[in-house]
Amino acid sequence: MKKTATILILSCILFLLPGFNAHSADSSAAQTSSSDELDYMNDAEPQVIVADPLFRLNSAVFEFNDKLYFWVLKPIAQGYMAVVPTPVRRGVKNFLHNFGSPVRTVNCFLQGKMEAAASEMCRFVYNTTFGILGFLDPAKEFPHLNPHEEDFGQTLGLFGVGNGIYLVLPVIGPSTLRDSLGMVGDYFITPTAYIETNALAWALKAEEAVNDLSFRIGEYEDLKDAAIEPYLSFKDGYLQYRYKKINQ
Amino acid sequence: MSTTRIRCYTLGIIMLLILNPILTVGISLAASPLEDLKIPIETVLSLLKDPVYKNPDQRQQQRDKILVITRKLFDFTEMSKRALARNWKSFSSLEQQQFADVFADHLSNSYMDKIQGEYKDETIIFLNQETVSDGKSLVKTKIQRQTKDIPVDYSMYSIDNQWRVYDVNIEGVSLIKNYRTQFDQILAKESPAQLIERLKKKVEIKIGN
Numbered sequence: 001m002k003k004t005a006t007i008l009i010l011s012c013i014l015f016l017l018p019g020f021n022a023h024s025a026d027s028s029a030a031q032t033s034s035s036d037e038l039d040y041m042n043d044a045e046p047q048v049i050v051a052d053p054l055f056r057l058n059s060a061v062f063e064f065n066d067k068l069y070f071w072v073l074k075p076i077a078q079g080y081m082a083v084v085p086t087p088v089r090r091g092v093k094n095f096l097h098n099f100g101s102p103v104r105t106v107n108c109f110l111q112g113k114m115e116a117a118a119s120e121m122c123r124f125v126y127n128t129t130f131g132i133l134g135f136l137d138p139a140k141e142f143p144h145l146n147p148h149e150e151d152f153g154q155t156l157g158l159f160g161v162g163n164g165i166y167l168v169l170p171v172i173g174p175s176t177l178r179d180s181l182g183m184v185g186d187y188f189i190t191p192t193a194y195i196e197t198n199a200l201a202w203a204l205k206a207e208e209a210v211n212d213l214s215f216r217i218g219e220y221e222d223l224k225d226a227a228i229e230p231y232l233s234f235k236d237g238y239l240q241y242r243y244k245k246i247n248q
Numbered sequence: 249m250s251t252t253r254i255r256c257y258t259l260g261i262i263m264l265l266i267l268n269p270i271l272t273v274g275i276s277l278a279a280s281p282l283e284d285l286k287i288p289i290e291t292v293l294s295l296l297k298d299p300v301y302k303n304p305d306q307r308q309q310q311r312d313k314i315l316v317i318t319r320k321l322f323d324f325t326e327m328s329k330r331a332l333a334r335n336w337k338s339f340s341s342l343e344q345q346q347f348a349d350v351f352a353d354h355l356s357n358s359y360m361d362k363i364q365g366e367y368k369d370e371t372i373i374f375l376n377q378e379t380v381s382d383g384k385s386l387v388k389t390k391i392q393r394q395t396k397d398i399p400v401d402y403s404m405y406s407i408d409n410q411w412r413v414y415d416v417n418i419e420g421v422s423l424i425k426n427y428r429t430q431f432d433q434i435l436a437k438e439s440p441a442q443l444i445e446r447l448k449k450k451v452e453i454k455i456g457n
Contacts, residue, residue, distance in 0.1 A: 047425060086394075093395065215395050218366060226358040228446060229430040236429040237421045244420025 015051075015164040015177055016156075048239040050163045050176060058168040062231050065173055069220055077213040084214070091135040092211045096204075097147070098127050098134030103186045107150035111158050116148040123147065149245070153182025157246040166235055171209075174238035281385035281404045282377040284411035288321040289372060289389075296367045311360055318359065323412040324352035326405070330414060331427040335435050343440045350447040357454045385411065 052058060081089070101124035108117035123145045130138045139145045156178050157163075164177025175183070187193050195201040227233030292314050295301070301310040328348040329336050339347060375388040383406045391398040403415035415424045434443055 047429075090395065222358070222362050222366075225361070227430065228427070228443075228450065229434060232430045232433055233426055236426050240421040240425060241419060 016161050048243050050166045052166040061168040061170055077210050077217055080210050081214040089211055089214055094137045095134045096208045099191050102189045104150050106189055107155045108148055110155045119145050151182055152185040153179035154246045156182055174234050279409055279411050281387050281411040285387050285402055286374050288317045292317055315356055321413055323414050326414045330424045332431055333428055339440045346444050353451045354447050
């Protein structure tokens with residue numbers, strides 16, 4: 001048992017090493033012949049490549065998430081949207097987003113983004129007091145207090161920790177080894193983690209998921225329709241998105 | 249200096265002075281990426297908002313009008329080349345043509361479905377333009393929605409004094425790179441003809457709806 005655990009931990013660390021991950025500029029430049037054509041092989045930003053050794057498992061979870069969305073989550077969100085008025089839904093979204101403030105503040109601080117950390121703290125205080133515990137968002141009147149969506153996965157990325165391997169998590173969707181560990185780290189600084197009753201904590205999580213989804217019905221379908229290979233499209237989209245966030 | 253030379257120089261200077269206003273007007277008429285993006289997009293937005301097209305029967309007309317504009321703004325052939333990257337050369341010229349056509353249709357459909365289906369008076373703000381290199385520019389915009397703002401950047405290049413889009417970057421995700429990853433993997437196992445067939449099927453399903 002101890003041996004398995006050690007091997008698991010060591011392989012996790014190995015996967016996370018920066019060297020293990022590849023960033024390649026589209027290196028087919030050598031094959032471009034004509035100088036008249038736009039240099040469509042050379043891009044300013046490198047393509048993020050992350051290994052996918054759990055491809056079979058990931059595809060299965062991807063299929064599962066797809067069915068879960070269409071059969072369970074979407075109908076619930078649509079029903080929710082029909083019943084709950086928009087201002088209330090927005091209030092809930094603001095309230096729960098406010099709860100995420102410690103995570104954002106701490107990660108801004110860890111990344112050396114002091115101004116951002118300070119503005120996150122200000123925003124939290126302002127919204128909690130003047131925004132009635134965060135249901136309202138009066139801080140949005142002040143652009144310099146705009147939220148900085150930082151998380152521990154990004155912090156690790158900034159420190160050079162590689163993505164590791166690609167993972168598709170049940171319900172949550174695309175992730176990587178690093179970002180998943182990041183989520184675990186962030187969990188401990190989220191206030192909702194310290195709710196005593198398990199049932200209440202889960203109910204809150206479910207409420208957050210359904211409420212967020214009620215604003216975004218249609219996005220998943222659009223992305224899926226636009227893709228020729230949805231699994232790859234979501235994988236690449238996720239990696240590009242995270243790369244951009246880390247470098248912001 | 250001889251009189252002839254002085255006369256030549258004077259003539260030259262006079263000509264420059266006369267031509268100068270014409271030259272500056274000429275330069276200011278040169279297209280700017282931001283303007284070349286803004287005008288078509290604002291036309292599309294006004295078409296979407298136009299009450300004339302509220303009736304579902306009018307959707308096809310509205311769609312056709314919008315497509316005329318987008319085909320001028322987006323360089324689909326260039327996008328096809330970039331989406332295939334090194335695989336472009338392994339397509340025959342007929343296949344290249346077929347691919348460019350069907351990929352253009354697919355992109356137009358996706359774009360049209362999204363905007364016709366979901367446009368709810370969002371505002372688009374044109375932020376700025378950055379020159380990336382000679383003849384290439386990046387125009388940054390922002391879509392303001394209920395709960396958040398979505399940054400959308402357009403990569404444009406200049407051809408025949410007209411700026412056209414060759415890539416769209418939404419929240420950090422490049423459309424062309426995303427397709428490139430998919431096409432790369434597909435072409436590792438399938439032939440160009442099969443890929444074209446796949447795209448054709450996708451487009452047909454849309455039209456069938």
